[in-house]
Amino acid sequence: xxxxxxxxFFLLGLAALAIPIVVHLTNRPRDRAIRFPSLMFxxxxxxxxxxxxxxxxxxxxxxxxxxVALLVTAFARPLLEGSGSLLLPDDERRELVILLDRSFSMxxxxxxERALAAARSRIQxxxxxxxxxxxxxxxxxxxxxxxxxxxxxxxxxxxxxxVSAQVTRYGPALEAAAEIISQSDRPHRxxxxxxxxxxxxxxxxxxxxxxxxAAFEPVDVSGASPSDYNVxxxxxxxxxxxxxSRDWWSVGARLVxxxxxxxxxxxxxxxxxxxxxESRPVTLGPREATAVRFQDVxxxxxxxxxEVAVGPDPLAADNRHYAIANAPASIPVLLIGHPQARPQELxxxxxxxxxGSDPRFELRRRSFERVAPxxxxxxxxxxxNDVPFPEGVGGRRLGEFVRRGGxxxxxxxxxxxxxxxxxxxxxxxxxxxxxxxxxxxHGARLASLDYDHPVLEIFRSPHSGxxxxxxxxxxxxxxxxxxxAVLASYDDGGVxxxxxxxxxxxxxxxxxxxxxxxxxxxxxxxxxxxxxQAVRYLARYRPPRVSYRVGSVADLRQYFAEDEGIEEVVVExxxxxxxxxxxxxxxxxxxxxxxxxxQVRRVNSQQSPIxxxxxxxxxxxxxxxxxxxxEIVRAVxxxxxxxxxxxxxxxxxxxxxxxxxxxxxxxxxLLLGALVLLAAESVMARRYGSRRx
Amino acid sequence: xxxxxxxxxxxxxxxxxLSLVARTVVDGFINGLHxxxxxxxxxxxxxxxxxxxxxxxxxxxxxxxxxSDRFFVKEFEADTNANFTVILDVSRSMxxxxxxxxxxxxxxxxAASLIYFSRQQRDRVGFVxxxxxxxxxxxxxxxxxxxxxxxxxxxxxxEAGSLSGPLFRVAEGVRRRSILLLISDxxxxxxxxxxxxxxxxxxxxxxxxxxxxxxxxISFPFQDPADFQDLExxxxxxxxxxxxxxxxxxxxxxxxxxxxxxxLENRIDYCLFDTSRPLDFALFEYLSRRERLSRVR
Numbered sequence: 001x002x003x004x005x006x007x008x009f010f011l012l013g014l015a016a017l018a019i020p021i022v023v024h025l026t027n028r029p030r031d032r033a034i035r036f037p038s039l040m041f042x043x044x045x046x047x048x049x050x051x052x053x054x055x056x057x058x059x060x061x062x063x064x065x066x067x068v069a070l071l072v073t074a075f076a077r078p079l080l081e082g083s084g085s086l087l088l089p090d091d092e093r094r095e096l097v098i099l100l101d102r103s104f105s106m107x108x109x110x111x112x113e114r115a116l117a118a119a120r121s122r123i124q125x126x127x128x129x130x131x132x133x134x135x136x137x138x139x140x141x142x143x144x145x146x147x148x149x150x151x152x153x154x155x156x157x158x159x160x161x162x163v164s165a166q167v168t169r170y171g172p173a174l175e176a177a178a179e180i181i182s183q184s185d186r187p188h189r190x191x192x193x194x195x196x197x198x199x200x201x202x203x204x205x206x207x208x209x210x211x212x213x214a215a216f217e218p219v220d221v222s223g224a225s226p227s228d229y230n231v232x233x234x235x236x237x238x239x240x241x242x243x244x245s246r247d248w249w250s251v252g253a254r255l256v257x258x259x260x261x262x263x264x265x266x267x268x269x270x271x272x273x274x275x276x277x278e279s280r281p282v283t284l285g286p287r288e289a290t291a292v293r294f295q296d297v298x299x300x301x302x303x304x305x306x307e308v309a310v311g312p313d314p315l316a317a318d319n320r321h322y323a324i325a326n327a328p329a330s331i332p333v334l335l336i337g338h339p340q341a342r343p344q345e346l347x348x349x350x351x352x353x354x355x356g357s358d359p360r361f362e363l364r365r366r367s368f369e370r371v372a373p374x375x376x377x378x379x380x381x382x383x384x385n386d387v388p389f390p391e392g393v394g395g396r397r398l399g400e401f402v403r404r405g406g407x408x409x410x411x412x413x414x415x416x417x418x419x420x421x422x423x424x425x426x427x428x429x430x431x432x433x434x435x436x437x438x439x440x441x442h443g444a445r446l447a448s449l450d451y452d453h454p455v456l457e458i459f460r461s462p463h464s465g466x467x468x469x470x471x472x473x474x475x476x477x478x479x480x481x482x483x484x485a486v487l488a489s490y491d492d493g494g495v496x497x498x499x500x501x502x503x504x505x506x507x508x509x510x511x512x513x514x515x516x517x518x519x520x521x522x523x524x525x526x527x528x529x530x531x532x533q534a535v536r537y538l539a540r541y542r543p544p545r546v547s548y549r550v551g552s553v554a555d556l557r558q559y560f561a562e563d564e565g566i567e568e569v570v571v572e573x574x575x576x577x578x579x580x581x582x583x584x585x586x587x588x589x590x591x592x593x594x595x596x597x598x599q600v601r602r603v604n605s606q607q608s609p610i611x612x613x614x615x616x617x618x619x620x621x622x623x624x625x626x627x628x629x630x631e632i633v634r635a636v637x638x639x640x641x642x643x644x645x646x647x648x649x650x651x652x653x654x655x656x657x658x659x660x661x662x663x664x665x666x667x668x669x670l671l672l673g674a675l676v677l678l679a680a681e682s683v684m685a686r687r688y689g690s691r692r693x
Numbered sequence: 694x695x696x697x698x699x700x701x702x703x704x705x706x707x708x709x710x711l712s713l714v715a716r717t718v719v720d721g722f723i724n725g726l727h728x729x730x731x732x733x734x735x736x737x738x739x740x741x742x743x744x745x746x747x748x749x750x751x752x753x754x755x756x757x758x759x760x761s762d763r764f765f766v767k768e769f770e771a772d773t774n775a776n777f778t779v780i781l782d783v784s785r786s787m788x789x790x791x792x793x794x795x796x797x798x799x800x801x802x803x804a805a806s807l808i809y810f811s812r813q814q815r816d817r818v819g820f821v822x823x824x825x826x827x828x829x830x831x832x833x834x835x836x837x838x839x840x841x842x843x844x845x846x847x848x849x850x851x852e853a854g855s856l857s858g859p860l861f862r863v864a865e866g867v868r869r870r871s872i873l874l875l876i877s878d879x880x881x882x883x884x885x886x887x888x889x890x891x892x893x894x895x896x897x898x899x900x901x902x903x904x905x906x907x908x909x910x911i912s913f914p915f916q917d918p919a920d921f922q923d924l925e926x927x928x929x930x931x932x933x934x935x936x937x938x939x940x941x942x943x944x945x946x947x948x949x950x951x952x953x954x955x956x957l958e959n960r961i962d963y964c965l966f967d968t969s970r971p972l973d974f975a976l977f978e979y980l981s982r983r984e985r986l987s988r989v990r
Contacts, residue, residue: 033919033920033922033929034915034921034922035789035922035924036789036910036921036922036923036924037786037787037796037878037880037910037923037924038786038878038880038924038925039921039923039930040880041941041944041945041948042930042932042941043930688917
């Protein structure tokens with residue numbers, strides 16, 4: 001067994017052995033002169049002067065010289081050489097993790113082909129006994145092949161991978177690789193990252209780091225040159241406007257050049273339902289953005305696909321932006337009134353609901369005496385305006401309607417007989433009581449409102465609605481039930497607005513009338529938005545989105561009500577992939593992974609789709625600015641190399657940490673020996689020093 | 694007084710305020726005596742004077758009243774009007790310590806304590822600090838206590854010292870019969886010491902000499918060969934202490950004996966202190982000297 005040194009130049013430090021010898025010979029007495037008040041008596045005594053050039057404390061000198069020698073030798077990193085190769089361990093099997101970036105920016109030119117070739121090359125270089133795994137990643141990593149020694153399986157999986165519509169995120173992919181590496185017992189562990197190294201994909205705060213000893217090899221396959229450009233449609237706006245007697249779609253688009261080169265000779269095109277409406281030339285300077293507004297398109301009452309395309313450029317994925325021009329939504333509302341009610345008692349309610357445009361309120365009227373179960377078909381919200389609770393089948397049906405997701409707004413006036421409403425106690429927030437007259441003290445005021453509730457949330461900010469101006473001269477007492485939530489109270493503590501949720505729906509009770517007799521609330525500005533918001537809330541109305549980003553989840557409930565009786569739908573992706581969603585089992589979410597337009601249809605139906613969902617790539621990925629791969633190398637291998645980073649990533653592949661430590665363990669003992677000698681030196685020096693005084 | 698009540702100089706050194714050190718030493722010393730703080734106050738009758746409103750009626754001499762039908766009060770003459778001056782050597786050699794206080798610090802505490810003590814006895818107090826020249830000179834006065842304590846507190850080691858020049862100048866400046874206390878390490882030939890101290894005694898002054906030395910200067914405990922450097926001159930001598938220690942101690946003993954003998958022959962009180970001795974001892978020494986001087990006078 002031979003002894004060699006990894007850093008032999010440190011052995012030059014052995015010259016430092018001369019220092020303690022010189023110190024012992026020359027510096028000993030002079031530096032330790034004893035200051036004494038007077039040499040008067042010493043001078044009187046005849047004595048011999050001390051001979052300086054002689055070493056007195058040989059033991060101390062040996063301790064010091066030994067400590068220096070051991071320190072120098074330790075820094076020279078001695079290595080015990082065995083019979084076999086010194087640097088390579090006996091077990092040379094590798095653990096290889098290939099991280100393949102498949103974000104949509106990899107579709108730039110022939111970048112993807114080069115990435116596949118690089119991955120293929122790494123797989124084919126695997127030796128017998130090596131283990132490999134393949135992770136494709138965009139915003140999220142997907143383990144395509146778990147660690148295996150089967151090279152064919154890796155190559156086969158590689159052929160199946162395609163560019164996704166996701167953005168780049170290196171952090172999660174590196175974490176997945178680190179997990180595989182940390183669980184591996186192989187002495188050689190290596191991570192290969194194949195990517196175009198977009199700066200937007202690297203979050204500097206990421207604390208991802210590979211386990212110590214793992215090698216990290218970045219493979220840069222980006223093909224963009226400084227003169228190449230990339231433009232993208234960053235967003236599309238669709239507004240429904242009315243001109244004359246017709247509705248029109250007004251479409252605008254925002255174009256961005258995310259590169260440092262000018263993008264000349266571009267064409268931007270608007271298509272509606274696949275039909276080209278308008279094309280126009282456009283030019284974008286480096287890092288420039290512009291807005292384009294197209295000519296108006298005649299609106300229809302069906303959802304329409306809007307597509308804005310720009311190009312040409314080497315990266316096609318971000319050249320198209322999709323949006324859905326939705327038909328105006330409407331909320332069917334059943335207004336139950338009293339046959340004896342005068343027109344002026346209903347005028348505020350009816351006029352307010354007639355003003356709704358987005359969504360519109362489809363108002364149907366019924367007398368409380370004639371409410372039939374069929375009246376509730378297709379209805380989303382029922383307003384019981386100053387009436388007794390409907391009796392018989394209609395009343396029972398109303399209870400079921402609420403529990404199945406419908407909304408009920410109960411307005412308690414002078415005709416709201418408490419006895420009749422007692423029958424609806426299972427859905428009401430409280431028991432209506434006798435009227436409370438506040439006319440004598442100028443009316444009650446709304447003193448406390450729960451602005452966290454969705455109905456009142458829009459009035460939260462200052463100057464967005466003054467409820468305190470309204471006067472309520474008379475209201476019905478409401479004895480709250482435990483399930484109720486109070487949304488508003490009068491200044492005397494009486495309940496003004498309360499809600500109770502029953503099953504899938506809810507009931508809101510307003511304890512005064514809306515007729516300008518019991519209260520002047522309807523003539524105040526806050527009345528209209530309040531009523532609209534209450535009806536939207538009770539109808540659980542959510543405006544359909546124009547478009548989504550890739551990676552989002554769309555909630556199918558916004559496209560149709562749960563009570564429409566649709567149990568299963570088929571969601572067809574832009575690439576034609578179909579997926580059945582069982583709504584009856586609550587499968588309302590759709591993961592949107594492709595850019596384009598998703599179609600939602602009834603199962604086994606050839607009719608037009610019941611919903612269209614537009615999905616677009618994230619424009620952040622269109623910025624092709626690169627990050628230096630070494631930056632990522634430094635970040636992920638810092639734990640392995642230490643702060644100095646002296647060891648390059650390739651050198652780390654040579655030995656597993658355990659093997660490397662085993663071979664170099666000697667320097668620890670040398671360092672320990674040096675410390676022991678220094679401690680002994682300290683004790684001895686102190687002893688000599690104290691003797692000397 | 695038990696030894697355990699003595700005040701360790703090292704402990705006193707931890708007190709920053711010099712006046713507090715002096716008070717601690719003196720008050721502790723007085724408490725230890727269990728005697729009047731106005732020790733030495735005379736009760737000798739001096740004269741009668743007419744009673745004035747505000748006078749203590751206990752001091753009215755009723756016999757005189759019986760005879761003369763007038764109020765007279767008795768007045769007593771105090772003998773504590775002496776001038777007391779401490780002459781402190783602040784030469785560089787005093788800035789030596791083998792572990793505890795330096796000789797200079799010990800001398801400062803000693804001077805402060807004695808001055809404070811004397812002031813308690815109504816003496817007028819003065820202070821002189823010198824090395825080869827006079828560095829501080831505060832003439833005796835009943836009002837100079839705080840000034841002196843501040844001056845002592847501000848003292849720093851001076852240059853190489855010499856007794857004769859400064860002490861001659863002090864002697865010339867003494868206008869009134871005084872008690873002069875010299876605190877020094879007396880690193881001069883005995884005849885020089887006696888000549889300088891004798892000059893102080895010239896005008897009938899009472900002179901007390903306190904020689905302050907570090908224990909290491911007397912016992913010379915050094916063993917290993919080393920350079921010895923003179924604090925005042927900077928001169929270095931490479932010596933083997935083990936070989937000369939005994940002869941050094943002998944020379945030192947001879948020197949101390951010669952100094953003591955010479956001073957006593959000249960009726961100058963002398964006492965040797967090493968810096969490990971409690972400061973209370975100095976007060977005893979001083980007190981005993983004063984008592985003896987008063988008997989002689």
